[in-house]
Amino acid sequence: MHTEAIDPPGIAWQRVSPKYITVRLVEWAVGNLVAVLLLSLPLLFVLLGVWRWPPLWLAVALPAAMLVLALWRLVLIPRQVRAIGYAERDDDLLVRTGIFFQRTMAVPYGRMQYVDIGVGPVERGLGLCTLKLHTAAPGTNAKIPGLPAAEGARLREQLAARGEARLAGL
Amino acid sequence: MTADRQVPGTGAPGSSPLPAGPAAADSAAPDDGWLRVHPASPFVRGWVALAAIGFFFGRDIFERMLQGRPVFTDELAGRAPWLLAGGAAMLLIAVLGFVLTWYFTKYQVSGGYVRVNTGFLFRQQRQARLDRVQAIDIVQPLLARIFGLAELKFEVADAGESAVRLAYLKMDDARQLRATILARAAGVSTGVEGPGEAAPEAPEYPVLSVPPSRLVGSLLLSEQSFFVAVGGVASVVLSAVTDNQSFYFYLIPAALGLAASYWTLFNKGYNFTAAISPDGIRLRYGLLDTQAQTLPPGRIQALKIAQPPLWRPFGWYRMQVNVAGYGLVENAGEGTSRTTLLPVGKLEDAMNMLALVLPDPGTAQPAAVFGAGLTGLDSDGGFVTTPRRARILAPLGWRRNGFAATDTALLIRSGRWWRELVVVPHQRTQSMALHQGPLARRFRVADLVLHTTAGPVAPRLTQAGVDEARALFNEQSARARLARKRQTTEQWLRQVAVPVVEPAETRPAPVVEPSSVVEPVETRAPHAPTQEGPQHG
Structure with a gap:
């Protein structure tokens, strides 16, 4: 993937595991399919003749719109996962996400207060983990999902070591 | 900051409010530089409870007096012993709770830490590093002000629940403790480790003050007022157009809320003065409740x-x-x-x-x-x-x-x-x-x-x-x-005073230890039990 306009030039991004796509797919399925099914209920009632109010076109349009939206999100997932990247620089960690709404974040090692590793049920099955960085600022929402477990552990140790070496006050 | 919970070892909490083991340790503790807050403080804090008891039992008599009926009738005389006994019992329980809370609230300033112990059934010990003090406030609610008491509150930026509160101290003690904490936090070594030998208060120079007229003007011209004016005009127009008088009734609670909000802003912003002193910026404000903030x-x-x-x-x-x-x-x-x-x-x-x-x-x-x-x-x-x-x-x-x-x-x-x-x-x-x-x-x-x-x-x-x-x-x-x-040190005066020694001195003390990973959990856990404490008494 080519470097986007807002990324600092000359960065070799580390990409997250492609298996993370599966995790996102499961999340997508749980979230969106349930929403589509719920929105299809009026259609069902109308077809069965129980409800009279929503006209047929509205009852059809509602889940259809939701379905289109969900499919659009589905198509985006692989690209979104490929857009996630991180890079360890000398003094800070860069994390980038997003295709349409891009974000490139720099978290200085000296500012990290602690590093979390979280593993969800699907991630555990695939041997992945999510790394979360915390600084004193609540706005630092730096999350690197979909790391292979070994890489996550290595990164955590690395960040902790670098953080200790460059520790600064608040 | 770390907070540990020490639950007394005695298995039956109802048996005695003063378990023998911890009590023995406590009686020795004040000698080691542990101090207690002012004895009146639980009453100042808990006056609402006392007022509620008074209201509950005095309401009947008060209503009779208001209606001009005789205060003492036969009917009342029959109930009086019960009323008195109930009132006395509740009062006793409340006061006992207050006294116990007071007895078990202790604080100590030594060795770069402030330690505060609270609670008598569920004990809580908090300690805060002095060089992590972010700001320190002296707060005086109206009632405390009448009694010449003040609450000392300081922020230590380490974990989620960060404010350490000492309520209430005598005003002079609070000021002195503030000076001590700030001096220690700044890295000034007084040579004396006892909190009694407090550091002298740093001199301060006034910088500015806000005249009340400007405060009122600013409130009247604030964004809030703009929306108030728009809302008021809109509702008047609506009621005129729809010929419906009920709009005015909706305005009453809105007006009350607004008045309260303006009052809060006025009360808080009144007599705002800022001053500079070597230990930071001093802000003072308040009409009824006064507050003095120090920002290092x-x-x-x-x-x-x-x-x-x-x-x-x-x-x-x-x-x-x-x-x-x-x-x-x-x-x-x-x-x-x-x-x-x-x-x-x-x-x-x-x-x-x-x-x-x-x-x-x-x-x-x-x-x-x-x-x-x-x-x-x-x-x-x-x-x-x-x-x-x-x-x-x-x-x-x-x-x-x-x-x-x-x-x-x-x-x-x-x-x-x-x-x-x-x-x-x-x-x-x-x-x-x-x-x-x-x-x-x-x-x-x-x-x-x-x-x-x-x-x-x-x-x-x-x-x-x-x-x-x-x-x-x-x-x-x-x-x-x-x-x-x-920026190498948290102790700002040391930075100026001994620049050569300072890196060696501050390095060994890690500012944010990796152990802070677990701290939010530790600090939060003891709070719920502490609040329950007095009810058990």
Whole structure:
């Protein structure tokens, strides 16, 4: 993937595991399919003749719109996962996400207060983990999902070591 | 800060309120520099409970007196013993609870830590590192003020629940303790380790005060008043058009709420004075409840100077700050007054405060640069604004939205009508991010967000040209890194006094230990049991 306009030039991004796509797919399925099914209920009632109010076109349009939206999100997932990247620089960690709404974040090692590793049920099955960085600022929402477990552990140790070496006050 | 919970070992909590083991340890403790808060403090804090008891049992008599009926009748005489016994029992339980709470609340200042022990069934011990003190307040609610008592409250930025409170102390004791804590935090060694031998209070020099007339004016011309006026006109018009009188009834609760809100702002902002002393900026304010805040130097994470449109004819500004720990205050009213550095002030007041907060502006012409940040347009004062190609994204603000960097701080200005200038010292930058949405990409602009501790200031540079934003992103990382290297100690006076010894002295004490990973859990856990404590008594 080519470097986007807002990324600092000359960065070799580390990409997250492609298996993370599966995790996102499961999340997508749980979230969106349930929403589509719920929105299809009026259609069902109308077809069965129980409800009279929503006209047929509205009852059809509602889940259809939701379905289109969900499919659009589905198509985006692989690209979104490929857009996630991180890079360890000398003094800070860069994390980038997003295709349409891009974000490139720099978290200085000296500012990290602690590093979390979280593993969800699907991630555990695939041997992945999510790394979360915390600084004193609540706005630092730096999350690197979909790391292979070994890489996550290595990164955590690395960040902790670098953080200790460059520790600064608040 | 760490907090440990010590549950007394005695298995039956109901058997005796004074378990033998801990009690024996406690009786010895005050000799080791442990002090107790003022004996009247639980009554000052719990007067609502006492008032409730009084109201409950006195209501009948009071109503009789009000209605002119005889106070003592046969019917009452029959009930009187029960009433009296019930009242006395409740009073006794309340007072016993108060006395026990008081007896088991102890504090100690020694060895770079403040330790506070509370609770008698569920004990809680908190300790706070003095060199992590972010700010220290002396709060006097009205009742405490009448009794000459004060609450000492200080923020230690380590974990989630950060305020350490000591309520109540005698006013002089509170002042002295504040001086001691600040002196220790600053790294001044008094040579004496006992809290009794307190450090002398640092001298202070008044900087500015806000006259009440200006405060009232600022409240009347605030954004809130604008919406009040619009709402009032709208409802009057509605009631006239619909010929419906009930609109006025809806206005009554709204008016009450507004009056309360204005009163809070007036009460909190009244008699606002700022002073500078070697241990930090001192802010004092309050009509009925007074508060004295001390912000040690360099504790301010970010700062915002704002001017609503209605204030412009008068040249007034408002200053708000982010201080670690302040942003976590759950009480919104208290939070806003504590994060206000200047409720309303003229340009020179704002500049004076700015000079206190940022002693080294990092530029040769601070007045020109910061003045341009407040009122300037385009490239005055070295600001870089939104490129012309993106003016459609912010038709009014594009000439204002911009940034300038001095050697010590990043200035972000925005707003044509709602003017704002955000100042973030380089060494306080936590992390930052570039954001770009699809529309911004079309116009080749990007937003730069600086992350800072929780508070009213959220620094965001909007719609900067993509090349400028990227350059700033890199430069800012480098500047923050350099600034962090320069700033080596939390003990600000030591930095000046013994610059040679200081790195060796501060290094071994890790500022944020990796152990802080678990701290939020530890600090939160003991709170719920502590609050239950008195009820068990």
